Amino acid sequence: MIDERAEVAYESSPMPDVPTPTSSIEEITSPSAWRDEDICLTVSDLCLHYGDNEALTNISMQVARQRVTALIGPSGCGKSTLLRCFNRMNDLIDDVRITGKIELNGMEIHDTAVDIAQLRRRVGMVFQRPNPFPKSIYENVAYGLRLQGSMPKSELDDRVEWALKNAALWEEVSDRLNESALDMSGGQQQRLVIARAIAIQPDVLLLDEPASALDPISTLKIEELVHQLKQDYTILIVTHNMQQAARVSDYTGFLYLGKLVEYDTTNIIFTNPTEKQTEDYITGRYG
Amino acid sequence: MATSDAVTQDLSIQRQSLRAWWQSGDPWIWLTSAAVAASVAAVLGLIGLLAVNGLAHFWPSQVMAIEYERFGTKTKIFGELSERESISRRQFMEANPAFEEQVPETVERWLIKTGNRQANPPDFRWLFAHDVIESNVPDDVVVVERTEWGAAYGLLVDIEQDGETVDTRNLWKEFQARIERTAAIRDEIDTLQEDSINGINYELESIRLEKRRRQLDGNREVSDLEAEEEVLRAEYAIIENQVFKLTEQLERDTAGLALADGRVVHIPISAIIQAWMPNSMSMWGKLWLYLKNLWNFLTDDPREANTEGGVYPALFGTVLMVLLMSALVTPFGVIAALYLREYAKQGPLVQLIRIAVNNLAGVPSIVYGVFGLGFFVYFIGGSIDDLFFPEAKPAPTFGTPGLIWASLTLALLTVPVIIVSTEEGLTRIPRAVREGSLALGATKAETIFKVILPMASPSILTGMILAVARAAGEVAPLMLVGVVKLAPTLPIDGNFPYLHLDRKFMHLGFHIYDVGFQSPNVDAARPLVFATALLLVLIIIVLNFTAITLRNRLEARYRVSIN
Numbered sequence: 001m002i003d004e005r006a007e008v009a010y011e012s013s014p015m016p017d018v019p020t021p022t023s024s025i026e027e028i029t030s031p032s033a034w035r036d037e038d039i040c041l042t043v044s045d046l047c048l049h050y051g052d053n054e055a056l057t058n059i060s061m062q063v064a065r066q067r068v069t070a071l072i073g074p075s076g077c078g079k080s081t082l083l084r085c086f087n088r089m090n091d092l093i094d095d096v097r098i099t100g101k102i103e104l105n106g107m108e109i110h111d112t113a114v115d116i117a118q119l120r121r122r123v124g125m126v127f128q129r130p131n132p133f134p135k136s137i138y139e140n141v142a143y144g145l146r147l148q149g150s151m152p153k154s155e156l157d158d159r160v161e162w163a164l165k166n167a168a169l170w171e172e173v174s175d176r177l178n179e180s181a182l183d184m185s186g187g188q189q190q191r192l193v194i195a196r197a198i199a200i201q202p203d204v205l206l207l208d209e210p211a212s213a214l215d216p217i218s219t220l221k222i223e224e225l226v227h228q229l230k231q232d233y234t235i236l237i238v239t240h241n242m243q244q245a246a247r248v249s250d251y252t253g254f255l256y257l258g259k260l261v262e263y264d265t266t267n268i269i270f271t272n273p274t275e276k277q278t279e280d281y282i283t284g285r286y287g
Numbered sequence: 288m289a290t291s292d293a294v295t296q297d298l299s300i301q302r303q304s305l306r307a308w309w310q311s312g313d314p315w316i317w318l319t320s321a322a323v324a325a326s327v328a329a330v331l332g333l334i335g336l337l338a339v340n341g342l343a344h345f346w347p348s349q350v351m352a353i354e355y356e357r358f359g360t361k362t363k364i365f366g367e368l369s370e371r372e373s374i375s376r377r378q379f380m381e382a383n384p385a386f387e388e389q390v391p392e393t394v395e396r397w398l399i400k401t402g403n404r405q406a407n408p409p410d411f412r413w414l415f416a417h418d419v420i421e422s423n424v425p426d427d428v429v430v431v432e433r434t435e436w437g438a439a440y441g442l443l444v445d446i447e448q449d450g451e452t453v454d455t456r457n458l459w460k461e462f463q464a465r466i467e468r469t470a471a472i473r474d475e476i477d478t479l480q481e482d483s484i485n486g487i488n489y490e491l492e493s494i495r496l497e498k499r500r501r502q503l504d505g506n507r508e509v510s511d512l513e514a515e516e517e518v519l520r521a522e523y524a525i526i527e528n529q530v531f532k533l534t535e536q537l538e539r540d541t542a543g544l545a546l547a548d549g550r551v552v553h554i555p556i557s558a559i560i561q562a563w564m565p566n567s568m569s570m571w572g573k574l575w576l577y578l579k580n581l582w583n584f585l586t587d588d589p590r591e592a593n594t595e596g597g598v599y600p601a602l603f604g605t606v607l608m609v610l611l612m613s614a615l616v617t618p619f620g621v622i623a624a625l626y627l628r629e630y631a632k633q634g635p636l637v638q639l640i641r642i643a644v645n646n647l648a649g650v651p652s653i654v655y656g657v658f659g660l661g662f663f664v665y666f667i668g669g670s671i672d673d674l675f676f677p678e679a680k681p682a683p684t685f686g687t688p689g690l691i692w693a694s695l696t697l698a699l700l701t702v703p704v705i706i707v708s709t710e711e712g713l714t715r716i717p718r719a720v721r722e723g724s725l726a727l728g729a730t731k732a733e734t735i736f737k738v739i740l741p742m743a744s745p746s747i748l749t750g751m752i753l754a755v756a757r758a759a760g761e762v763a764p765l766m767l768v769g770v771v772k773l774a775p776t777l778p779i780d781g782n783f784p785y786l787h788l789d790r791k792f793m794h795l796g797f798h799i800y801d802v803g804f805q806s807p808n809v810d811a812a813r814p815l816v817f818a819t820a821l822l823l824v825l826i827i828i829v830l831n832f833t834a835i836t837l838r839n840r841l842e843a844r845y846r847v848s849i850n
Contacts, residue, residue: 089728094632121728131719133738134845143737144727183848193723200727 046100064282070249124197130189132181186216337821344814345580365440366399433614441544499678557697604792616698620705636678648703656764659696691788693769750837
């Protein structure tokens with residue numbers, strides 16, 4: 001998988017190469033113990049304003065490579081807004097002002113030299129509701145690949161198959177790739193958009209409440225998928241379902257009123273939080 | 288008292304039930320369905336009226352021989368009964384104050400199409416039923432459709448070839464054979480005219496312009512052109528000679544037709560398009576002739592100041608102009624809508640522009656015609672002539688009304704429709720789909736072309752449907768920017784560049800106006816007005832139906848996800 005990623009033509013991109021993390025996959029060390037090569041994203045003093053409203057205040061955090069990091073917090077706390085900062089989705093909204101830094105592999109993403117389309121190819125995103133294009137299943141997965149320029153049909157076929165297999169969807173759709181994606185069930189659609197996101201082999205995958213619109217069985221499938229995907233991707237997941245955060249994530253950040261209240265390994269956040277606010281939220285006293 | 292109480296009670300129950308009926312919502316359902324029924328009835332009534340009035344014209348109706356007396360003179364005529372009506376005594380007396388006899392309450396009068404405009408004018412006349420002495424339907428009356436002077440009615444008495452009477456046993460068969468012969472010769476002449484003479488003329492004109500161009504450039508060397516011209520002129524002379532010979536052959540035969548009053552007129556067979564004997568024709572024969580007449584109406588050129596013949600050039604011009612208009616307006620409107628909805632920052636200015644665009648749709652169409660004449664024809668067309676066609680001056684090439692300017696003017700007229708419906712389609716596309724595309728690293732332009740435009744295509748087509756319906760029915764602006772009563776050539780022909788955007792063209796809408804109101808022969812033209820109107824409506828229906836089918840397909844394909 002890593003080999004395949006190296007083949008992708010990123011020559012034109014100003015992005016630096018991806019270092020291999022030193023810690024083994026099982027090891028969940030405390031953020032304070034991370035070395036530079038373990039860190040994928042670094043956020044420093046990030047503030048975000050919608051007009052006069054401050055939505056995010058002085059967020060500073062680091063995200064570990066090939067780990068699942070969950071962002072939790074009550075509705076309106078800014079967790080989705082923070083997530084959308086990582087692929088600069090907030091740029092689409094008028095009147096948004098962002099200060100502070102976000103570095104992806106040591107590269108400031110707000111830098112004028114950064115091509116925003118290239119950034120989004122490296123930082124994929126899956127939304128709350130499945131949003132397949134009104135095209136065939138095959139064309140949905142191939143969409144991002146075709147954007148990168150033409151490639152032989154056979155290679156395109158291989159990559160689509162690879163992405164669908166990695167999104168645990170291949171078994172269900174291999175015989176109806178040319179049917180409309182809109183005829184699939186909600187859970188299938190959500191796995192399809194995950195396949196679509198990983199088809200272009202990003203470094204980071206942002207999941208914005210990916211299971212909130214799905215039934216329990218589909219949710220379970222998505223969670224299993226997240227487990228598998230973290231072997232290859234750095235995953236950030238926003239969820240308001242605390243059990244889900246506890247099940248799938250390695251690290252958890254708790255946001256409240258636009259501030260990052262606490263950020264540590266999931267184990268510590270859920271068993272022994274330092275802050276009173278975190279404990280209150282985890283134990284269900286508000287939120 | 289008891290009875291009156293019972294009545295009151297009854298009434299109150301009734302009133303209550305009336306109110307209950309009102310509240311149940313049933314009247315509302317009736318009202319809404321009645322509105323729909325009225326609309327459907329109006330549309331069907333419109334098409335039905337046009338069809339009945341227009342299509343009956345092509346039926347070979349029977350010809351009567353009528354003898355009538357008026358002011359002491361007896362007249363015999365052949366004619367078709369084209370209308371029958373009753374007028375009141377007062378109306379009759381006002382028209383005929385000298386009439387002395389006792390007049391009944393109502394007077395019946397007939398409109399007879401007598402034809403024979405040359406020998407026995409006028410070709411339509413009103414008769415009072417009480418003037419008619421005798422009328423019957425003779426079997427052997429012949430109707431002759433001619434290239435000029437309208438139809439002729441009479442009895443076929445002889446056929447002359449070069450002034451000598453032809454001796455034949457079956458006069459009618461001989462007559463038909465000779466009509467076919469002249470038709471074949473006429474076709475041959477037409478082919479020579481269209482394929483060769485027009486082509487040579489076109490080339491000669493190009494050479495003339497090239498000469499003039501060189502003259503303007505100060506280049507006196509034109510010998511190569513003159514040589515070319517010489518060749519063309521020689522070619523022309525040969526073909527012209529052929530045409531002369533054919534024309535001579537054409538003039539060989541004449542047919543003698545006895546009119547109702549006994550006079551015999553000789554009609555050159557070259558002037559006859561077809562002849563039939565309606566009174567002795569079988570039903571199938573009439574049906575066949577009817578379909579043939581309908582077909583000729585669609586495919587023939589108009590004759591006799593548009594009151595006879597077909598409407599092919601107008602049909603062609605209408606469809607071509609609408610297609611050209613669509614090709615011009617759609618990209619323009621879609622691009623404008625894309626800017627307004629996808630790129631422009633939504634604010635008071637954009638809102639103002641949107642209102643202005645909507646208001647543009649309400650500007651009277653003749654105003655667009657005036658604008659088109661002033662801006663497109665005189666300014667842009669004039670500038671094009673100055674820049675690219677100085678050799679043709681003072682005759683304008685593009686600086687005169689023509690197909691391209693008519694299409695552009697109508698495109699301008701319909702662009703608000705396209706903008707509005709495209710914008711509606713764009714707003715309906717969920718933000719999630721756009722974000723999905725952008726999140727995969729697509730640029731905004733890629734998102735628009737690969738996702739948004741395909742999804743908005745049904746709305747764009749809806750806009751096109753509305754635009755086509757409006758443009759195809761528009762007449763007023765066209766009169767200023769390119770439509771003429773009679774265009775000598777079609778805008779598409781075999782001469783490079785095949786599509787001649789600078790040519791004037793004919794249009795069904797204007798044709799209706801021209802035939803109906805500018806015609807010297809109102810009675811003859813009236814059925815054609817209905818038939819042409821029906822054709823115009825049918826064209827719009829066909830164009831719309833095609834677009835609607837296409838739109839429904841696209842809608843099924845790009846329907847927005849429900850999940």
